Amino acid sequence: MQTKNKKRIYYFSKELTEGNKSMRELLGGKGANLAEMTSIGLPVPPGFTITTATCAEYHEDGEKLPAGLLNSVHKNMSRLEKESGKCFGSSQNPLLVSVRSGAAASMPGMMDTVLNLGLNDLSVEGLASMTGNERFALDAYRRLINMFGDVVMGIDHHYFEAAFDKIKKRYKVSRDTELNIQGLRELVTAYKQIYKTHTRKNFPQDPYKQLQLAIEAVFRSWNIPRAITYRRINEIQGLIGTAVNVQSMVFGNMGDDSGTGVAFTRDPSTGKNEFYGEFLINAQGEDVVAGIRTPSPVKEMKKWRPDIHQQLLKVKKILESHYKDMQDIEFTIERGNLFMLQTRVGKRTGPAAVKIAVDMVKEKSITQKTALLRVPANDLNQLLLPSFDPKAKRRVLTVGLPASPGAASGYPVFTADEAVVRAENGENVILVRRETSPEDVHGMHVASGILTSTGGSTSHAAVVARGWGKCCVAGAGELVIDAKRKKIQINGTTITGKDIISIDGTSGELMLGDVAKCPPNFSKEFKTLMNWADKKRKLLIRTNADSPEDAKVARDFGAEGIGLCRTEHMFFGDQRIVAMRQMILADNEQDRRLALKKILPYQRKDFEGIFTAMKELPVTIRLLDPPLHEFLPQDQKTQKQLARSLKVPVEKIIKRVSQLHEVNPMLGHRGCRLSITYPEILEMQVRAITEATINCRRKRINAFPEIMIPLVGIVNELAVLRSLVEQTIAKVKSKKKYNGKLDIPIGTMIEIPRAALTAEQVAAYADFFSFGTNDLTQMTFGYSRDDIGTFIPEYLKENILEKNPFQSMDSAGVGQLVEMAVNKGRKIKSKLKCGICGEHGGDPESIAFFQSVQLNYVSCSPFRIPVARLAAAQAVLLEQ
């Protein structure tokens, strides 16, 4: 229970400012920054913030405003009236306020806003006479009823839109602004009727009633599904609620000396140090964000009002030097006066994050450490996104705004739901919308790229896409989208859902067909940041690679060896799979050995290729892991073909397939269990590795293989197999008359809980441990990755699981086993090399854990290597 004396409201104005930027948890980001901007002398309309704790109280009490809150609201409103000399609800000089949500973490477009509160049938006349602009006053009123009806009372927006369209038709005007006063009066009446029809109440004339309902609506919006979804997708946790900002209205739509805009202090796409943004003359702020009208670039403001442009550049300087980071601001110009409505740290693409961080170090604004910590490691992925091949032919259909960089191709889809369905079918899709809204986020999330026909680079689509590093082209105004018929018309060309299109988020181009892409080209800032990271990090970064090609890519990304070279893929391919199948179908060891002999030269050649690509660096080779049934055809047709080609009765194949069938293959006859029952497979693989090593060394290619035995759960498995590996190596050396040292380390994967629990036994026979956290997660949780779809979504939704443990390692359970195994292992062998080769090796949060338990290396897929390098450095910096 909250005490009665708890301070629930923080005021901000030139005269009294109670909050500051450090109070983000309590006041939300917007509220804390409004207070801060007021303090440092920027022009901010006065107002107050109701705390996030109040929102928590509201929900704890079963959606009831805490007692005493409305009293405090009254007191603060009175102060606002006094300072502005206006009066809330007055028919003479009405005070109007906005009510906006603002949580501690930025959630663009997710929470709700109501403007122009305080207007009613009386005060609208007061506003008209005060501003001398009846048209404006009526427009403000109809906006209030619309927003209030939609946001607070849940009336679908389209009812209002339809009424507007009807009246515009009657008055024969096409644009909203063209409607005359008479039309607006009719519109207000129509809106009030819609309100009454849907709520069975009149639109509230008591401004305090409006305020109360609006505050409650903001509180409620904290827990609506789309807000919960957004928090989950963006991994926003631990927040208690949203704050509510009540602020005096300023109007950008008071005529041609008014306007509104949003801007970034640097380019959020590229990071270039240029004031970047858009504004609309004679418009309210929501018009820009919603992307309904296409705004002008902010630099064109020089032509319109050079004084205000100058003023804004000054604001940029003040904010950047105060906040020491790129800012995302909202501003309104009311009759030539600039007002700041918001500042917050600006979202940016990965490339922009890197450039801004490195530039700010050069500008001596921040330290290297701050720079390293500021770039979200996962965002580096965006720098590794392919761009279109400059040599590829482009059939450009139109050019929109380059809203989020990258290159994407796919089938156009016209609704978020369709995007989800087709993406689940494995298709690449581009979500095509006139504009996007928070209702579309699930479709945006699965799409390869986003294309809109209206809205600018700060529209919903653009902001969300950049946050995810997803390619987006916005405001492509030439598109005629027919969502119902699933068609797009552009300058005479028709695109249907069956045509692949490509979009270039860097140029804004929309192209027909699947345009060829090429690998990314790293900026010098990226290289600088990676250099700084490499100096700080302690973890080595290896890669998971099974081919010379992958090994090469990984080396270019900075891999310091291969941590996981899977050998199973080497058993596929025309000739090999035939021999592999012969081996599996063989009735005795002799026949198995004959078949394996045929595979040997291929494996040896594969290893030689990988060793050559990775020369001088270690290559950890995992011996055959999957169950044998994966190598046999499961369908009758292929079984028959196989029978013909191997000249065996098909019954034999069917029988073997059925023998190999397992109820729970994940827990079945695989990994080192295969090597125990079929030691000849291990012998062939070790022979291939050893021969390849000797062949490479004789060609002066320094190969450093490490042999890794998977799925060990009992020390004896490793003891027996280690000895077999050693014997096989010795045999090959003697047969090849190689007298040099080979020193091939023999280690094990720790991926079965029992191996971790008995690591002090296992360590005695292991030169290294490599944690297979995928399988370890499966067995520690008792989950099958193939089957979790049935309950994990529910678990995430209900917050039973904070995260999918296959994405970010569960440190409490799986991590406990990892730490235990490292400690037990190093008790026996103090220098035991420990690494991790599960998919968590490329996840920053998991990497921080691996640093904390002092692993020697992480191994991840080639494209995650820069992420891992940065994350490893961040982990060290955060430990300090």
Add this chain to the structure above:
Amino acid sequence: MQTKNKKRIYYFSKELTEGNKSMRELLGGKGANLAEMTSIGLPVPPGFTITTATCAEYHEDGEKLPAGLLNSVHKNMSRLEKESGKCFGSSQNPLLVSVRSGAAASMPGMMDTVLNLGLNDLSVEGLASMTGNERFALDAYRRLINMFGDVVMGIDHHYFEAAFDKIKKRYKVSRDTELNIQGLRELVTAYKQIYKTHTRKNFPQDPYKQLQLAIEAVFRSWNIPRAITYRRINEIQGLIGTAVNVQSMVFGNMGDDSGTGVAFTRDPSTGKNEFYGEFLINAQGEDVVAGIRTPSPVKEMKKWRPDIHQQLLKVKKILESHYKDMQDIEFTIERGNLFMLQTRVGKRTGPAAVKIAVDMVKEKSITQKTALLRVPANDLNQLLLPSFDPKAKRRVLTVGLPASPGAASGYPVFTADEAVVRAENGENVILVRRETSPEDVHGMHVASGILTSTGGSTSHAAVVARGWGKCCVAGAGELVIDAKRKKIQINGTTITGKDIISIDGTSGELMLGDVAKCPPNFSKEFKTLMNWADKKRKLLIRTNADSPEDAKVARDFGAEGIGLCRTEHMFFGDQRIVAMRQMILADNEQDRRLALKKILPYQRKDFEGIFTAMKELPVTIRLLDPPLHEFLPQDQKTQKQLARSLKVPVEKIIKRVSQLHEVNPMLGHRGCRLSITYPEILEMQVRAITEATINCRRKRINAFPEIMIPLVGIVNELAVLRSLVEQTIAKVKSKKKYNGKLDIPIGTMIEIPRAALTAEQVAAYADFFSFGTNDLTQMTFGYSRDDIGTFIPEYLKENILEKNPFQSMDSAGVGQLVEMAVNKGRKIKSKLKCGICGEHGGDPESIAFFQSVQLNYVSCSPFRIPVARLAAAQAVLLEQ
């Protein structure tokens, strides 16, 4: 490496005895006891024992006798020659010796023996003149060649037998002993020829060569497959090898004043304190053990040689008072002189073990503690074996010897391999053999009972069967077994492999048909022992029971509550399964609730029944655990029937079955995961439990349910579900207007590694922990119980696993998690009740572990309860 000075041979005779009974590890059981018997003045033919360590050396050196061993053998043989006044290999007064194996653990019939060593073409004449019995000397020689050829050189016994038969035919005699001297000479020649044909060498005339080869053969026999199999089946571990006993020969076949026998100091079947055994006049010891001739009961010796009978009774007394346990002895009478050839602790049936232990306490020979520790807890199972219903009609075909008690019915099988095949098919089989041999053990192991036509109650079949508590009727001489045609003829009745027969191991009867059985009747000694055990043990013993019937049986066995009441069986049964399937096929929660409502009354009634049977005692009910697909038919025919009866399209059923299909169902959507996604199932079950409790209490039946939530891996699962259970209980209480206290504990199974690892979190929401060590073993090892058949046999064979971890809990891995969870849980709640309800709850070794980590109870199947009670007491005694 062994040092040169290592003592490898221990001598025993009246003049010098170097070993004693405490040296069992080094000298083997037989060797240690030969030395001990010599020391306490019993008549033992002198000899010496080569140590088990020497056997280990032999195997470590790649099957090579250690240097110096043969020298030591020579020295000891010389002493033997001196003491006996005979000479090894002499043509005048030859010394003959036996060579026998003897490991530290008794392994009857598993290891090999050679008698009469020292005979050759010369010394056989010496033996003839020394004994004045040429026939005897020649018979001894042919036995040597036969045994040596078979055991040492691996020549199949049947070659010798065929030669014998041929000569007997020629001489027109039917019994071995009827062959005259001329025939025996021919037989020796024929045997030597067989030896030469198969070994390409002459039978060795150098007696020391014979001795050396025999010693090596004994050493080798340690590692032959059947010895390894025997050790595995009997869980004999940690032994390094077998000792070799070289002992002067005495002969029971020197005429009608000679004989040989084996006996137990008490009845090994019933435990009655009566000298019990058999002897054969004019025979060698192997004839009794092998069951080739049917011997006479030892009490009949009174008629033959009352003096020797008296002497034997004295020996019984001396041995029992010396060893303080029932002994199994072998003796030989050579021309009226008694010689003891072996004593060892006698194998006995479970009932005998109980009776002997309790009797010996009454006789003040041993303490209660010794008595409790002496009865192998697992053997109590035999006391719980059913016997035939005395009221059932028996069609007795013949009566054999009651060799091992119990009642068994099944199809007759005629080879061990057939027994294995049919048993694997789920059939009960009775292994029917003329006699059994060590080659048959795998078939004996899987058979329900064993029936032989020759051999007595100390024959191979009888000894092995009693060791396992398996029903056995031996020496049913009227049987005419035609193994080839799979038929038995008995007094005109023909039995084929398709007829079920029944054997009564207590009466010796063979009956046609599947005779009805009835539950066991406990002896007063059993009750005494259980009483003693109950006073010592700390663990409570609960049972796993799903029905009132099982609950009642368990209570009679001493269950102190139900530790695991599975509810899934309650969803089957005609009406319920229909409703259950309706629920699974429902598209929405409402329809699911409708279907569940139909199941509710059945579940409530089930619980009322169980509560009534278990009144005053706790009943732990596990909420629904298996995946839903287990409730739907998987075959098309039944799917079609279901579709018709539910009036839904069959496609809907097929679709749902395929939706529910999982790649790894063990790790899938089951346990509490079901309750999270379908809370209505949990609500129905908790409602049924609560209503049943209230109904019972109102009828003054004190019901104490405990609600157990399965498969928890994340504390939030338990937190959410606990709260739902509490709410549901509260709702039912209020609806039923019940104001009494219910206090239903809500706990969780710990069966997922992560639950154990995070037990301090889980404990906060759990009133108790119940370890599900079956699933915990599956996940800790990464094994699927359904699939381990492919590699576990190999693992056990190769000693990679010492035991099947599903039979005896793996303390190093799984046990570590159990201990961790108990400690972490009790850190939060010092009195947290902890129990175990996996199948390990009835395994004595696992129970010792559970005692050591201070669980409160174990829960096992009803028939394991006495075993658990005794094992729990033994665990406490062994801790002291």
